[in-house]
Amino acid sequence: MQTVLHTADSRGHANHGWLNSHHSFSFAGYHNPARMHFGALRVLNDDTVAGGMGFGTHPHDNMEIISIPLSGTLEHQDNAGNHGLIRSGDVQMMSAGTGIAHSEKNHSSSEQVKFLQIWIIPNKRSVTPRYDQQSFRAEDRHNQFQQVLSPSPTDAGVWIQQDAWFHLADFDAGHAAQYELKKAGNGVFVFVLEGQATVAGQPLDRRDGLGIWETDQFTVQATAATRLLLMEVPMQF
Structure with a gap:
């Protein structure tokens, strides 16, 4: 087992x-040669957007882009005519493919919105752009891994153009569970959203991340009430 x-x-x-943004990997004005990506996971941004503000219309292509609101509501609009809201409890995926232009802004004029912006390098380029958005029940991740993203439209969660799986989990203090990787050669980047946990023997605090690879399973144990996001991605792409 290897970890970072x-x-x-x-x-x-x-x-x-x-906009107040923390970057786990090199992004925009932040460049760290040691933190360019974790396998196919290219971007993990922890963003807070002020009321009434947001990202104006901008283009993307050949990237799988996932938005996960942690609190508040995002408003999405694109040049394909899509317009909607993404709330806490939702996961939205945008397969940019051949190219799409979209905007994201805080739907509230007064309250902050906090969300994760995640980019995954796809396993196939120049696909037809596509959106997928689903809502997930909090009770379905209590002391268990709730799958919210997969590489198949018939599996649980939104689906993307990559052999990747995302899981959310809300663990009570002291609860432990074994995570088993879905595919050989994949790794998992574990991100602690709230609380504290020991993952693969490594103590983690709020907003710490741990990359794990060259293993087929590892243990997650909450040392306080903890919410986690586990992102399993190919290490070679």
Whole structure:
């Protein structure tokens, strides 16, 4: 088993006033040659957007982009005519493929919205752009791994153009569970959203991340009430 630790305070940070963003991997003005990606996981941004503010229309292509609101509501609009809201409890996936232009803004004029922006390098380029969005029940991740993303439209969760699986989990203090990887050659980047946990023997605090590979399973044990996101991705792509 190989691991790499990303403590919360070692992340890149950019505060633009309306946007306060922490970068687990090199992004925009933050460049760290040692943190370009974890396998096919290219971007993990922990964003807070002020009320009434947001990202204007901008293009993407050949990237799988996942938005996970942690609190508040995002408003999405794109040049294909899609317009909708993404709330806490939802997961949205955008397969940019041949190209799409979209905007994301805080739906509230007064309250902050906090969300994760995640980019996955696809296993097939120039696909037809596509969206998928689903809502997930909090009770279905209590002391268990709740699958919210997969590589198949017939499996649980939104589906993307990559052999990747995401799981959310809300563990009570003291609860432990074994995570078994879905595919040989994959690794998992574990991100602690809230609380504290010991993952593969490594103690983690809030917003710490741990990359794990060259194993087929590992143990997650909460040392306090803890919410986690586990992102399993190919290490070779």
